[in-house]
Amino acid sequence: xxxxxxxxxxxxxxxxxxxxxxxxxxxxxxxxxxxxxxxxxxxxxxxxxxxxxxxxxxxxxxxxxxxxxxxxxxxxxxxxxxxxxxxxxxxxxxxxxxxxxxxxxxxxxxxxxxxxxxxxxxxxxxxxxxxxxxxxxxxxxxxxxxxxxxxxxxxxxxxxxxxxxxxxxxxxxxxxxxxxxxxxxxxxxxxxxxxxxxxxxxxxxxxxxxxxxxxxxxxxxxxxxxxxxxxxxxxxxxxxxxxxxxxxxxxxxxxxxxxxxxxxxxxxxxxxxxxxxxxxxxxxxxxxxxxxxxxxxxxxxxxxxxxxxxx
Amino acid sequence: xxxxxxxxxxxxxxxxxxxxxxxxxxxxxxxxxxxxxxxxxxxxxxxxxxxxxxxxxxxxxxxxxxxxxxxxxxxxxxxxxxxxxxxxxxxxxxxxxxxxxxxxxxxxxxxxxxxxxxxxxxxxxxxxxxxxxxxxxxxxxxxxxxxxxxxxxxxxxxxxxxxxxxxxxxxxxxxxxxxxxxxxxxxxxxxxxxxxxxxxxxxxxxxxxxxxxxxxxxxxxxxxxxxxxxxxxxxxxxxxxxxxxxxxxxxxxxxxxxxxxxxxxxxxxxxxxxxxxxxxxxxxxxxxxxxxxxxxxxxxxxxxxxxxxxx
Numbered sequence: 001x002x003x004x005x006x007x008x009x010x011x012x013x014x015x016x017x018x019x020x021x022x023x024x025x026x027x028x029x030x031x032x033x034x035x036x037x038x039x040x041x042x043x044x045x046x047x048x049x050x051x052x053x054x055x056x057x058x059x060x061x062x063x064x065x066x067x068x069x070x071x072x073x074x075x076x077x078x079x080x081x082x083x084x085x086x087x088x089x090x091x092x093x094x095x096x097x098x099x100x101x102x103x104x105x106x107x108x109x110x111x112x113x114x115x116x117x118x119x120x121x122x123x124x125x126x127x128x129x130x131x132x133x134x135x136x137x138x139x140x141x142x143x144x145x146x147x148x149x150x151x152x153x154x155x156x157x158x159x160x161x162x163x164x165x166x167x168x169x170x171x172x173x174x175x176x177x178x179x180x181x182x183x184x185x186x187x188x189x190x191x192x193x194x195x196x197x198x199x200x201x202x203x204x205x206x207x208x209x210x211x212x213x214x215x216x217x218x219x220x221x222x223x224x225x226x227x228x229x230x231x232x233x234x235x236x237x238x239x240x241x242x243x244x245x246x247x248x249x250x251x252x253x254x255x256x257x258x259x260x261x262x263x264x265x266x267x268x269x270x271x272x273x274x275x276x277x278x279x280x281x282x283x284x285x286x287x288x289x290x291x292x293x294x295x296x297x298x299x300x301x302x303x304x305x306x307x308x309x310x311x
Numbered sequence: 312x313x314x315x316x317x318x319x320x321x322x323x324x325x326x327x328x329x330x331x332x333x334x335x336x337x338x339x340x341x342x343x344x345x346x347x348x349x350x351x352x353x354x355x356x357x358x359x360x361x362x363x364x365x366x367x368x369x370x371x372x373x374x375x376x377x378x379x380x381x382x383x384x385x386x387x388x389x390x391x392x393x394x395x396x397x398x399x400x401x402x403x404x405x406x407x408x409x410x411x412x413x414x415x416x417x418x419x420x421x422x423x424x425x426x427x428x429x430x431x432x433x434x435x436x437x438x439x440x441x442x443x444x445x446x447x448x449x450x451x452x453x454x455x456x457x458x459x460x461x462x463x464x465x466x467x468x469x470x471x472x473x474x475x476x477x478x479x480x481x482x483x484x485x486x487x488x489x490x491x492x493x494x495x496x497x498x499x500x501x502x503x504x505x506x507x508x509x510x511x512x513x514x515x516x517x518x519x520x521x522x523x524x525x526x527x528x529x530x531x532x533x534x535x536x537x538x539x540x541x542x543x544x545x546x547x548x549x550x551x552x553x554x555x556x557x558x559x560x561x562x563x564x565x566x567x568x569x570x571x572x573x574x575x576x577x578x579x580x581x582x583x584x585x586x587x588x589x590x591x592x593x594x595x596x597x598x599x600x601x602x603x604x605x606x607x608x609x610x611x612x613x614x615x616x617x618x619x620x621x622x
Contacts, residue, residue: 021332042580262617269353269582269613302580306573307622 001152003190009056009152010159016055016088017156020044022164022296027267032283034290037168038264039161042272042302046112049157049180049300050081050144056153057142058085066091068138073119073126075101076229077301078144083114094139096129104305145179146235154183161296162191169293172279174300175199175208175242175249176230182238184298185245199242199249200279202227202257208234208242209249226254226310229275229301250282257281258310264299271302274310312463314501320367320463321470327366327399328467331355333475333607338578343594345601348479349575350472353583353613357423360468360491360611361392361455367464368453369396377402379449384430384437386412387540388612389455394425405450407440415616456490457546465494472607473502480604483590485611486510486519486553486560487541493549495609496556510553510560511590513538513568519545519553520560537565537621540586540612561593568592569621575610582613585621 023038041049058070069092072082079095086093093114097106098121109116119129133139143150157180158171171192173184185197201208202225210218217239223231234242252260261277263284264270276299283290283297334349352360369381380403383393390406397404404425408417409432420427430440444450454461468491469482482503484495496508512519513536521529528550534542545553563571572588575581587610594601594608 047580265582265617269358271576271580271582306576306620309617309620311618 001148001186006152006155006159006187006190010156012059013052013055013153013156016045016085017051018044019160022161023268023270025268028263031263032290033287034283034293034295037161037165037294037296038268039157039296039298040270041157042270042276042299044301046077046080046084046108047301047303048077048081049154049298050077051085052156053150053153053179053183054078054081054085054142055088057147057149058082058089058091060149061140065140068140069094070142071096071130071133071137071139072142072144073097073130074144075105076144077303079105079114080108080112082142083109083112086114087112092139094133094137096126096133098126143235145177145232146237148237151179151183151186151238151241154180155187157298158184158187158296159191161298162187165294165296166192167294168192168195168296170196170198170290171296171298172198172200172283173298174227174230174275174278175201176275177232178208178234178238178242180298180300181246182241185241189245196247197245198279198282199246200282201249201251202230202278203251203253205231206251209251211239212243212246212249215243225257227257227275227278229273230278250286252278252281252285256285260284262311271304271306272299273301273304276300276302312459312497317463317466317470317498317501321467323370324363324366324464324467327356327396328362329355330471333472334579334581336579339574342574343601344598345594345604345606348472348476348605348607349579350468350607350609351581352468353581353587353610355612357388357391357395357419358612358614359388359392360465360609361388362396363467364461364464364490364494365389365392365396365453368458368460369393369400369402371460372451376451379451380405381453382407382441382444382448382450383453383455384408384441385455386416387455388614390416390425391419391423393453394420394423397425398423403450405444405448407437407444409437454546456488456543457548459548462490462494462497462549462552465491466498468609469495469498469607470502472609473498476605476607477503478605479503479506479607481507481509481601482607482609483509483511483594484609485538485541485586485589486512487586488543489519489545489549489553491609491611492557493552496552500556507558508556509590509593510557511593512560512562513541513589514562514564516542517562520562522550523554523557523560526554537568538586538589540584541589561597563589563592563596567596571595573622582615582617583610584612584615587611587613
């Protein structure tokens with residue numbers, strides 16, 4: 001993977017995504033002691049950065065592959081991203097979802113004409129069902145975070161951010177399945193100088209933090225975090241990138257996540273998911289480390305149930 | 312009042328305010344059948360358009376007047392706007408507030424170093440207390456909506472909107488005390504051609520709608536609306552402007568306001584006050600009238616208690 005590959009990816013997906021704005025806030029700068037640049041993927045199409053990886057993954061398929069469709073198992077933003085990207089490209093999308101997935105998630109997929117295939121609510125059932133569709137339909141499987149083309153698509157978030165603000169000292173991103181932070185790290189490695197990459201992770205699901213220490217992919221036993229987008233594990237495609245190019249992972253407590261989320265809502269007047277608040281919470285927890293630094297913060301998405309907020 | 316006056320106002324307040332962005336949304340365009348341009352005063356300093364009128368009113372005072380300070384009675388956004396504008400201009404601000412005003416509103420004023428003077432929670436007590444401060448301190452009284460310099464400051468919202476999008480067919484604004492819609496109407500009259508001005512008003516406090524019919528300033532007997540910024544009455548300075556230059560007022564029900572607010576939160580991922588949702592609710596209620604039109608919608612502010620939402 002080199003610069004040219006990433007530049008080609010960025011050009012390729014450009015017609016299918018928004019170039020999202022980078023917002024600043026004097027109030028939050030004063031509060032944090034750093035100069036903050038928020039990359040607003042909550043304003044991305046379908047409300048999250050996932051659109052970028054999904055679009056790139058589908059665009060990288062051959063015509064023949066596209067005719068047979070794509071399949072993923074996800075009950076979150078990636079399901080909507082694949083549905084929308086597939087719809088825009090005239091490709092059939094099969095979305096494997098647990099029977100008990102919230103209606104609002106199912107409706108999101110239906111809006112973009114994704115075909116929902118219901119299964120039992122276990123990882124085994126999901127994988128088996130997706131595999132069945134691959135075999136029966138010849139559909140290409142898309143993974144939300146552990147696939148090269150998805151990771152490269154994600155890189156375009158930080159590429160745009162660095163185009164707008166080339167002299168950042170640090171870029172912060174949340175860590176869930178590892179796809180966003182890996183893409184971010186590749187972008188920073190290729191397009192910035194003297195810029196660190198730091199991940200934010202909930203203490204309750206600190207598998208990535210522990211993986212960095214042990215040198216192998218660790219898992220979580222429980223998933224008690226409000227940051228519902230970060231409950232997944234690293235994979236064999238993104239972990240080596242994270243090991244190589246991510247400088248550090250900062251863990252935060254649940255109340256710190258909720259407080260950071262509320263601050264962004266109240267001060268910036270924008271809606272972000274709890275997962276997005278994790279990197280900002282990490283910065284607030286370590287103010288000294290970031291003091292007077294130029295810090296890019298990736299706000300990964302804004303799909304949240306406004307009738308069921310954590311504050 | 313002519314073009315040159317408004318242009319001078321715009322230049323004068325420019326160092327003290329944000330030029331706020333105009334956002335669009337394909338989803339809401341599709342939903343409404345119109346082409347919508349949202350002028351985001353929820354991103355304004357202190358979170359509302361009120362900063363513009365407050366800044367202009369203080370800037371129009373003489374040096375001698377500024378030394379004696381300013382006074383207003385408000386428990387809403389104007390109190391914060393006067394405090395912040397006064398702070399920036401090195402002027403003392405006295406804010407008369409009812410004893411039982413929410414702590415969050417008091418804290419907002421204190422953040423900007425406004426001095427709170429508490430009084431009983433009646434209009435009479437507020438006016439008497441403000442008058443006492445005028446007499447004792449020689450402070451200049453600033454009215455939230457019924458003062459020429461405040462109205463002219465408000466005009467700059469639509470002036471900016473029309474600079475960005477000169478060919479709008481309609482501009483929609485909410486009607487409360489009448490200061491924003493009057494300022495908007497002056498701007499559209501002076502800087503647009505073939506562009507209508509339409510107000511949105513809650514059915515529960517439809518004093519402006521009734522005033523337009525009767526030709527005199529009507530009042531409300533009850534104030535049962537979620538749009539807390541729109542519970543005030545028109546005044547003798549803004550009503551003649553509204554009569555002359557506002558084409559129409561559309562009234563909306565409470566559930567329509569809440570639904571419109573939720574749509575903007577969920578689809579645009581931005582935080583707006585209930586009052587802001589009123590013009591969009593008016594448009595959704597009258598889709599045929601706005602079909603295929605280019606419609607500017609003023610989102611007046613974003614100061615809302617995120618722990619106490621109407622949905």
